[in-house]
Amino acid sequence: MARSSAGESVLTRAVRIFEAFGPDATTLQVTELARRADLHVATASRLVAELVSHGLLERGPEREVRIGVRMWELASRASPTLSLREAAMPFLEDLHAVVGHSVQLGVLDGDEVLFVERLTARDAVVNYSRIAGRLPPHITSSGHVLLAYGAPDLLERVLARPLERYTPHTVGTPEELRASLAQVRRQGFALLAGHVHEDATGIAVPVRNGLGEVVATMSVVVPNDDRATAQVPALMAAARGVTRALCGPRADRPH
Template identity: 55%
Template sequence: MARSTSGESVMERVLRIIEAFDVSTPVLTVSDIARRADLPVATAHRLVNELIELRMLERDGERRIRIGLRMWELASRSSRVVRLRDVAMPFMEDLHAVVRQHTQLGVLDGDEVLHIERLSAPGSMANATYVAGRLAVHACSAGLVLLAFGPEDVRERLLARPLRRYTPATVTDPQQLRQIFADIRTQGHFLADRMCIPNAVGAAAPIFDANGDILAALTIVVPSDANRIVGHIPALMTAARGISRAVGMAGFSLMLPMASDAKFLAIHRNSRP
């Protein structure tokens, strides 16, 4: 594959162009793309035009660029994330009918939880995340559950460096986090009381793939009332176990990491007008 004078391949530059789009900026000019992708304008212009010809990107009437429909089509044909969402949705809908706030499905992507689905009711509290939104893995219930049941080397790598404190309740001490991980493995869930944002309480339970490996986390989020969410934890755990069983019955393994699938879909999902 042809490389630039910097040694970077065309594929690497194309990926940076695609990743220039995010939730807050689903539509960009070529100059915006060049700046965000750290490319010369001429290079960005050439690659963007080629991606438009391939229908991976689209240009609107004002010559602004957005992610193309074909990208979503290709990602959806065999993506494990799509299959997971399809399996999980009936259980999430039942759980959401009980909670009537936020019900979320997240996977681990590096040091963050990437949320691939969320159900919310009209009038629900403001939430820190959204579909294709990310939260720091150590600061939310889903992330701590994913870490607790994941590989030890992933946990230790995270604990080896300074962790950001998002609220006074965010746990950043390695020894405290190790105890939390042990408690999660014993209890099968975790309740995060205002760890990420001051006015929200979240609870998460693990979802396992057909091989028994941690796959995702199912989360409910309600206003800052820990007593209220405790009553929903049995329903949360029942739904998570149901999704795990359904994944197993479907006969496929969705073992993490799924980051490539999740990123590809997330970019498209949040680049629509």
């Protein structure tokens, strides 16, 4: 017996191995890894051994397997994602210090928000995002910003799927979503109270590059109260700072 019955490539299988790990499964035994990756255990064992030899996976004392440092290093050395994060970091830190609640940096990947950075707060209302985590765009303020300024076919694709509600406040119909996005475009920011978690308000603003294109979104998660809107100017100032940093040493673009 040779070759996988499904005609799969080695790379496809390796990717499936990496995808088997997640925040709830940071280490896995070979057998479980094989099960999750849908591989014969001997095959999984072999691929794991090779990935370990390359440093992309690592083994622990109980033969458990985890993501290797080399994987992160290769991903990070030349990553556009991390270039953006690095440019944004000083502004995220300042915003974090000023607002006192969790701040986030998100990008659009596929049809989802991918969170690139999140600075948490001790007294955070609730933390519903995680670094390298994803959320559907219709439920978060970040997602609303990315949809509002994104390509029209993005919105069509999002609307082609059911809009699942996380709370009674979550946008659940195409009409609601379109109205919300129109408001984002008018106001220049998204403010969603209780859409992901009942007790939290998400506020997000677009982050633009030097060409004026929206490339990311900065957001904060604050308690539901009347003072939420007061955070908007700080957010916008921070986003402008990131834009400036993304342009490099050139002069600011006129608004």
